[in-house]
Amino acid sequence: MKLDILAFAAHPDDVELTASGTMLHHKALGYKIGIVDLTRGELGTRGTAEDRDREAADASKIMQLDVRENLGMADGFFENNQANKLKIIEAIRAYRPDTVLCNAVTDRHIDHGRASTLVSEACFLSGLRKIETSREGVAQEAWRPRQVLHYIQDRYIKPDLIVDITPYFEQKMQCVMAFKTQFYDPSSAEPETPISGKDFINYLESRSREMGRYINTSYGEGFTVERPAGIADLTKLI
DSSP, X not given: OOOSEEEEESSTTHHHHHTHHHHHXXXXXXXXXXXXXXXXXXXXXXXXHHHHHHHHHHHHHHHTOSEEEEEEEOTTXXXXXXXXXXXXXXXXXXXXXXXXXXXXXXXXXXXXXXXXXXXXXXXXXXXXXXSOOEETTEEOOOOOOSEEEEEXXXXXXXXXXXXXXXXXXXXXXHHHHTOTTTSOOTTOOSOOOTTSSHHHHHHHHHHHHHHHHHTTSSOEEEEEESSOOOOSOGGGOO
16 A cells, blocks of 8 residues: 555654654645554553554554555664565555655654664655665565654744644544553553643643644644745745
8 A cells, every 4th residue: 555644753653753643634634644653552550562562552443554564673773784674665665655744753752763774764865766675475575654743742942844733632632642651641640641631631632732833833743844835936935
């Protein structure tokens, strides 16, 4: 299946927190969208890897994803090495996305910046035909996405572009709250974490409102770019 947009995430819930409004927006426009999670988030303080699997499946239904898969890398310990790059290259070549979304270039969680670099480098290498890969015994052709964008996570980074997600903000929050073990639940007996309190949910809304304010809308999601993005019609800017 060819996708228009493929989002990579170090952990299940990374995309939901930062770019699910963008994914929902483009799904409504008729594009094919998908997520590839690098790890199962098994080192998370709350819940288990099996919990995250179920929660990711629930969030995928809300986002109406065309595909979601998990590469099974080691949470907290995956490395930027040849073996992991090849796993990502195989996914890129399998889905042939025009646009790739990936983790913030730097962030509080050490996995985020590492995943950002790993995916970015794999996107370039995926375009080299002398790197041979296959899936299910079928040789793959080289493919390089046209654009790689990095979503903004816990730490503020000045965005290069912002997507208006106003019509999809409530669905975005449904995607986030699908991860019941990770976020605010007053009935939970699990340990508190930096993202499990009600204040964090308020912060998410505030961040979306901040991004929206920059482009004169109610809610937005920001991204940084690796190369300048072109536009054919200046009057279409918002």
